[in-house]
Amino acid sequence: KNEVEQSPQNLTAQEGEFITINCSYSVGISALHWLQQHPGGGIVSLFMLSSGKKKHGRLIATINIQEKHSSLHITASHPRDSAVYICAVRNNNDMRFGAGTRLTVKP
Amino acid sequence: NAGVTQTPKFRVLKTGQSMTLLCAQDMNHEYMYWYRQDPGMGLRLIHYSVGEGTTAKGEVPDGYNVSRLKKQNFLLGLESAAPSQTSVYFCASRIHYEQYFGPGTRLTVT
Numbered sequence: 001k002n003e004v005e006q007s008p009q010n011l012t013a014q015e016g017e018f019i020t021i022n023c024s025y026s027v028g029i030s031a032l033h034w035l036q037q038h039p040g041g042g043i044v045s046l047f048m049l050s051s052g053k054k055k056h057g058r059l060i061a062t063i064n065i066q067e068k069h070s071s072l073h074i075t076a077s078h079p080r081d082s083a084v085y086i087c088a089v090r091n092n093n094d095m096r097f098g099a100g101t102r103l104t105v106k107p
Numbered sequence: 108n109a110g111v112t113q114t115p116k117f118r119v120l121k122t123g124q125s126m127t128l129l130c131a132q133d134m135n136h137e138y139m140y141w142y143r144q145d146p147g148m149g150l151r152l153i154h155y156s157v158g159e160g161t162t163a164k165g166e167v168p169d170g171y172n173v174s175r176l177k178k179q180n181f182l183l184g185l186e187s188a189a190p191s192q193t194s195v196y197f198c199a200s201r202i203h204y205e206q207y208f209g210p211g212t213r214l215t216v217t
Contacts, residue, residue, distance in 0.1 A: 004149065031204055043197065043208040086149065090204075093138070093157065094165070097149030 003027045006087050006098035013105050019074040021101045023087030026068065034061050034072050035086040037100065043086070046072075077105045109133050111209040113198050119215045120188045128183040128212050130198030138201035139181040140165075141173060143194040144211075150197065156181055188216045 007022045023032070034046040047054050047061040049070065054061050058077075063070040074081055082105050087098040114129040130139065137158045142150040152165030156175040170192060172184045181200075185192060193216045198209040 002149070033204075033206070035208075041195065041211050043199075043211075045205050045207070048204045088150070093155055093163070095140070095150075095152055095206075096166075097142075097151070099147060099149045 002099070003096045004087055004089055004098040006085075006101050008101060009099070010102045011104070013077050013103070015078055015105055015107050017077050017105075019077050019081070019103065019105075021072045021085050021087075021103070023070045023072070023098055024068060025070075025087075025089045025096075027089060027091065027096065029089040029091050031090045032063055032070050033088040033090065033095075034070075035088060037084040037086060039083065046085075074103075077103075079105045079107050081105050111198060111200055111207050113196075113209040113212050115212060116210065117213050119217065120185075121217055122189060124188050125184070125186050126188065126214075127185075128196055128198075128214075130181045130183070130200075130209055131179055132181075132200040132207070133179060134200060134202065134207065135178070136200035136202045136207070137178070139175065140199045140201070140206070141171070141181065141183045142197045142199065143167065143192075144197060145194050153183065153196075188214075190216045192216050 037043045049063040058075045060073040084100040086100045111132045140155045141153040154173040159178040162173045174182045196212045199206045
């Protein structure tokens with residue numbers, strides 16, 4: 001079993017829909033990261049969480065440390081949100097990554 | 108600032124050949140990382156460095172060597188390439204808790 005599990009693997013939505021991507025992990029962590037990988041391959045950091053909730057524009061990330069679970073929400077989804085979203089957990093210098101969720105938002 | 112750059116962007120090697128991938132960052136970050144990304148799998152850490160002159164093994168270090176002679180550069184070497192090393196390689200640097208990724212190097216070993 002992978003240490004970081006994401007669901008769903010693939011997600012197709014219509015523009016404007018509310019999106020939720022889930023991440024569960026089985027190891028101790030110092031922080032959890034959400035990353036976005038563009039169709040061209042570039043990876044950018046979206047959030048770093050150690051507790052609670054963070055919001056940036058239409059993106060919201062939450063983490064429940066006790067349940068070892070995090071969610072990434074996208075409100076009012078747009079075709080430009082189409083990308084692979086990656087959950088990663090960090091313990092000091094060791095990073096473990098989920099396999100990613102491929103999101104496609106159709107106009 | 109250029110951020111994190113990787114050289115080359117693409118490379119095709121024959122089994123047994125050697126090569127070095129270069130990662131450079133101009134943000135004065137202490138921490139640098141090399142990852143590989145394979146289809147259907149998450150990124151996996153190969154080696155990392157917490158500062159100039161230091162390196163450490165990650166999750167999948169076999170078949171790779173690294174060097175960090177200068178703070179801004181982190182080199183990943185393949186001494187004898189194998190088809191199993193066909194992958195996309197990403198370098199990253201970190202300050203505090205945020206990682207900055209390079210654009211990736213697509214390596215094919217035939």
